[in-house]
Amino acid sequence: MGIKENLETVRKNIKAAAQRAGRNPEDILLLAVSKTIDAETIKEALACDVSDLGENRVQEIMEKYDVLGGNIRWHLIGHLQTNKVKYIIDKVCLIHSVESKKLAEEINKKAAEKGIVCDILVEVNMSHEASKFGVSPEEAESFIRDISKLPNIRVKGLMTVAPFTDNPEDNRIYFRKMKNLLVDINAKNIDNINMDILSMGMTGDYEVAIEEGATIVRVGTGIFGERNYN
Ligand SMILES: *Cc1c(COP(=O)(O)O)cnc(C)c1O
Secondary structure, eight states: OOHHHHHHHHHHHHHHHHHHTTOOGGGOEEEEEOTTOOHHHHHHHHTTTOOEEEESOHHHHHHHHHHHOTTSEEEEOSOOOGGGHHHHTTTEEEEEEEOOHHHHHHHHHHHHHHTOOEEEEEEBOTTOOTTOOSBOHHHHHHHHHHHTTOTTEEEEEEEOOOOOOSOGGGGHHHHHHHHHHHHHHHHTOOTTOOOOEEEOOOTTTHHHHHHTTOSEEEESHHHHOSOOOO
């Protein structure tokens, strides 16, 4: 199947999942994850009204930004090293993967130098997998309190990468817990903190994530097909 058909399927599934949950499908952003996908192929998706692209490597965003231009809304969804913040600070609309004070401080510093406020999400390792990045759910509130005073970042919500599984129902519990975590932290009325983004759900489990409250789903394979890492 081609990208156009894939996108039609994903959009139809998003709509159906939203309706099952009594939600407005327009409240859910489809983030097309274009890592490893070349610019020509990405253009096919852009021609089908894809507005937002997610990349997990700084180098790849920089290369594609030069070719595809600044009209696209770029999201950084992968682990970010502090020494690379300077390359993408004025290119991305949202950094999904903030999980250390050092990184938050560097983003704040580079944003201040550019005279901008950078929107970020806090990555939470909901499943406590040793192999995953992110703060634990138990640490999330104190981490957010810690970074809430940085004037040039704005904490817009939470992001999680759920475990790899064949059965999306296995991940429902993590998505539900993350929604509860966001509601709980918002209820603490921390100065400068009013989160409304839940970035959760990938090709294998985005429909379950939507049923549990996702506002951004990050879909790669479901749009572009299997990735080739060579
Ligand atoms: C690659 C990636 C995705 C997309 O994964 P698919 O299974 O291809 O949809 C989503 N989120 C993150 C953080 C990723 O690295």
